[in-house]
Amino acid sequence: MSRGGEVSPSGRGDEGWSGAWVAERLGVELVGDDALTDLLGLALRRNPKRAHLLVSNVLGKHVPQSPSVVYGSGFALGRRVRDLLGPAGARSAVVVGYAETATGLGHAVADGLGHAPYLHSTRRPVPGVAQAGGFEESHSHATSHLLLPEDPDLLAGQGPLVLVDDEFSTGNTVLNTIRALHERCPRDRYVVVALVDMRSTADRDRLTDFATEIGTRVDLVTAARGTVRLPDGVLEKGQALVARHEQGAAAPTEAGQSGAAPTEAGRSGATAAEPGRHGSVVVERGRVVRVDLRWPAGLPDGGRHGFTLAHRRRLETALPAMGARLAEALPPGAGRVLVLGFEELMYAPLRLARELEQLVPPVDIRFSTTTRSPVLAVDDPGYAIRTRLVFPAHDNPADGPGERYAYNVAGGAFDAVIAVVDSTADTPALHAPDGLLAQLAQHTPHVLLAVVPSYAPAAPPAPERPVMLPEPLRGPAFSSYAPDEVGWLLQDLSDVTLEAPTEEREEAIQSGGAHYAESLPVEYQPSEQYQALFHAALETSAARIAHAVGVVTETVLAERSPRPVLVSLARAGTPVGVLMRRWAQHRHGLDLAHYAVSIVRGRGIDANALRWLADRHDPRDVVFVDGWTGKGAITRELAAALREFEEAEGITGFDPEIAVLADPGSCVRTYGTREDYLIPSACLNSTVSGLISRTVLRADLVGPHDYHGAKFYRELAGADVSTTFLDAVAAHFDEVADAVDATTKELLSADRTPTWEGWAAVERISQEYGIHDVNLVKPGVGETTRVLLRRVPWKILARAGAGPDLDHVRLLAEQRGVPVEEVAALPYTCVGLIHPKYTRGATGADGKAVAL
Numbered sequence: 001m002s003r004g005g006e007v008s009p010s011g012r013g014d015e016g017w018s019g020a021w022v023a024e025r026l027g028v029e030l031v032g033d034d035a036l037t038d039l040l041g042l043a044l045r046r047n048p049k050r051a052h053l054l055v056s057n058v059l060g061k062h063v064p065q066s067p068s069v070v071y072g073s074g075f076a077l078g079r080r081v082r083d084l085l086g087p088a089g090a091r092s093a094v095v096v097g098y099a100e101t102a103t104g105l106g107h108a109v110a111d112g113l114g115h116a117p118y119l120h121s122t123r124r125p126v127p128g129v130a131q132a133g134g135f136e137e138s139h140s141h142a143t144s145h146l147l148l149p150e151d152p153d154l155l156a157g158q159g160p161l162v163l164v165d166d167e168f169s170t171g172n173t174v175l176n177t178i179r180a181l182h183e184r185c186p187r188d189r190y191v192v193v194a195l196v197d198m199r200s201t202a203d204r205d206r207l208t209d210f211a212t213e214i215g216t217r218v219d220l221v222t223a224a225r226g227t228v229r230l231p232d233g234v235l236e237k238g239q240a241l242v243a244r245h246e247q248g249a250a251a252p253t254e255a256g257q258s259g260a261a262p263t264e265a266g267r268s269g270a271t272a273a274e275p276g277r278h279g280s281v282v283v284e285r286g287r288v289v290r291v292d293l294r295w296p297a298g299l300p301d302g303g304r305h306g307f308t309l310a311h312r313r314r315l316e317t318a319l320p321a322m323g324a325r326l327a328e329a330l331p332p333g334a335g336r337v338l339v340l341g342f343e344e345l346m347y348a349p350l351r352l353a354r355e356l357e358q359l360v361p362p363v364d365i366r367f368s369t370t371t372r373s374p375v376l377a378v379d380d381p382g383y384a385i386r387t388r389l390v391f392p393a394h395d396n397p398a399d400g401p402g403e404r405y406a407y408n409v410a411g412g413a414f415d416a417v418i419a420v421v422d423s424t425a426d427t428p429a430l431h432a433p434d435g436l437l438a439q440l441a442q443h444t445p446h447v448l449l450a451v452v453p454s455y456a457p458a459a460p461p462a463p464e465r466p467v468m469l470p471e472p473l474r475g476p477a478f479s480s481y482a483p484d485e486v487g488w489l490l491q492d493l494s495d496v497t498l499e500a501p502t503e504e505r506e507e508a509i510q511s512g513g514a515h516y517a518e519s520l521p522v523e524y525q526p527s528e529q530y531q532a533l534f535h536a537a538l539e540t541s542a543a544r545i546a547h548a549v550g551v552v553t554e555t556v557l558a559e560r561s562p563r564p565v566l567v568s569l570a571r572a573g574t575p576v577g578v579l580m581r582r583w584a585q586h587r588h589g590l591d592l593a594h595y596a597v598s599i600v601r602g603r604g605i606d607a608n609a610l611r612w613l614a615d616r617h618d619p620r621d622v623v624f625v626d627g628w629t630g631k632g633a634i635t636r637e638l639a640a641a642l643r644e645f646e647e648a649e650g651i652t653g654f655d656p657e658i659a660v661l662a663d664p665g666s667c668v669r670t671y672g673t674r675e676d677y678l679i680p681s682a683c684l685n686s687t688v689s690g691l692i693s694r695t696v697l698r699a700d701l702v703g704p705h706d707y708h709g710a711k712f713y714r715e716l717a718g719a720d721v722s723t724t725f726l727d728a729v730a731a732h733f734d735e736v737a738d739a740v741d742a743t744t745k746e747l748l749s750a751d752r753t754p755t756w757e758g759w760a761a762v763e764r765i766s767q768e769y770g771i772h773d774v775n776l777v778k779p780g781v782g783e784t785t786r787v788l789l790r791r792v793p794w795k796i797l798a799r800a801g802a803g804p805d806l807d808h809v810r811l812l813a814e815q816r817g818v819p820v821e822e823v824a825a826l827p828y829t830c831v832g833l834i835h836p837k838y839t840r841g842a843t844g845a846d847g848k849a850v851a852l
Helices: 020-026 067-092 103-113 172-184 201-214 234-246 309-329 347-359 436-441 502-511 528-559 573-588 607-616 633-649 714-719 722-730 733-748 757-768 781-790 804-816
Strands: 029-032 040-044 052-056 094-097 118-120 133-136 144-147 161-168 189-197 217-229 263-266 288-290 336-342 364-370 387-392 403-407 416-422 447-452 565-569 594-597 622-628 658-662 670-673 777-779 793-799 820-823 830-834
Touching: 020 040, 020 234, 040 234, 052 161, 052 189, 067 103, 067 161, 067 189, 067 217, 067 347, 067 364, 094 103, 103 118, 103 161, 103 189, 103 347, 161 172, 172 201, 201 217, 309 347, 309 447, 336 347, 347 364, 347 416, 364 403, 387 436, 403 436, 416 436, 436 447, 528 573, 528 658, 528 670, 528 722, 528 733, 528 804, 565 573, 573 594, 573 622, 573 658, 573 722, 573 733, 594 607, 607 633, 622 781, 633 658, 757 777, 757 830, 777 781, 781 793, 781 804, 781 830, 793 804, 804 820
Parallel strands: 094 118, 094 161, 161 189, 189 217, 263 387, 288 447, 336 364, 336 416, 416 447, 565 594, 565 622, 622 658, 658 670, 793 820
Antiparallel strands: 029 217, 040 052, 133 144, 387 403, 777 830, 793 830
């Protein structure tokens, strides 16, 4: 048997036209443009309404095809629509595709058009999403189409509406669509796009008359035109032919020849992998391996609820990394690979397949998708559907259980098949012994599964805020700190996988594909040498830290409130807040309330946490605490966030002035020191911060009435030095008390107006080193350490003559392969430079930085 009905990019296989078998037996003829038989083959439907099926060779549904051919066919049609409408019309257009067959084609047309938002119809109802329209597809096996845009105004504009289907056979579906939408939102112009226009003259006249009737213009853009000539009685003949082949009998042709029996692959068991397995390793036949795409959070998986230009840009940014993950997961020596999409989920798998095709050009990448459409399979070179896999529906469809199909996959000689489904379809039925994955495993040595999160529009805001917000999380259930040391105004995301490799996070952050708060870096596990440096630094600096803790606490008590409510900015501020609380208790017998809240650069402070604080305490007593300042970005962020909070909530009294242990950037008035020296808590991540991760703010995890999230790394308890750090510093409180009193007295009478010299220095460094982005310049020992632990560093600038305070920085730089450059006139002890314009190609897969 040939390879699963393979065709060339022109659509014609080596063994002739893939419609000949049906044409000979039923007398069906395709008449029209020369390109028709290149674009189309023929098969027989298992459908009482129509005998034949036009099988597209470039759609990517039934026939595995090159992803570039599939995408390029739709994109080229989009370019033609753009030329037809002109710049103004193209900018105001909206594209609608038809489920299930044309969802990917319509999306590619929208891409070719340029800026048009895209929506496709769906047969999957989504609870809570209002229906903006619906229509019937009379000849289909499944008729009801729903339009479920997230933005109810998407279809309400006056610009052209572009309707995309794979074939324009009678025009009934388009008429039904225009009629339904025109009643709600009349417009002056429609454009119908199809790969082939197969209407009869009567059908063409009917559309023209309809457009005149409703006072609108309807244009048509197609790749080829023609018509299907059907002899009398073709439906009955086709049904009889299907019945004979379904029963396994040979069907005599008009000339007395016998037809081939259908090839059906399915139902016999194969062992699927456990649904929860992750990874990208080579596996034996019958095993299934998951590939974690790390699909961008909140990015729609397609056009079911609308896909905008902003969504398209996010996808384009994320595709190289996702394609690389698929490439890495391919088994060694794979020469032919199929990316198999899932029913309406065509566009995302297509773009992934096209990205993979560009990344591994020696490998023959093909693309097709599963389908609801029941079609007879006949293993004959002149028939378009050579083989058929049959498996149960696995997305809990609204119309109940039923069979689903994958055509021309069996016998395709694929070394691997990558099945791409949405998370709604990642069910036990998918992994069952008779499910899709098991069927695939019988016909290819390697099956990979990539799951794209099913996008669901956010629920409309509740009319009223919940009366009660959750109480703070406390140790030991959340964090290794004692329960009275700090209450975390966060939600526990410990059971959610949020970590991503450093280099992948950096690429996504710098490209705009993701915000840094949407994922977590993999927790740095210090070597024995690095741990020894931490303990040595703690021993030598504990008294100096204790002095700074005392000074900042006494300043707060003298100027801000006699009983302040300490609110640390998680997580760097949390150890400092605990130490300030301990100082107040040790020196003054005060039992201060202490909480930790989340603040995210570019997103603001957790407003729900502020509401809880305002409900329990006087906002005028709240003192925000952080570890140190760099260039003052968080200082500015807090001030702006509190202004917005006051305007939105009408709650006043929160003071934006942060109290910090060290203020080397001269950004605040309340500090323990302005020297830039090593604070040992900056050396580590969660293991010196109560085993709590950096905070997370992601729309699919944090709702409008939720606190920001974080993880509790219980598994790192053996490496936890959080209490060790606190106890070592607190042990010096008595010996530094007199010095604290003297320093505090001097500071209270001194001019402590912030000069923002740190910000000025950062801007200067950004220009001098050609970075031109202050967010990639991290000044001070603490921020430099973070760069080395969490980001992709380019180089480290160190003040000439800096001593032991930089021992740990030098060690980390050596481990990461990062150069340390000594600078004579540096206002900080050191500055970390994040790799500008980072891509993995610029720095290598191991994440080590190199000079530009």
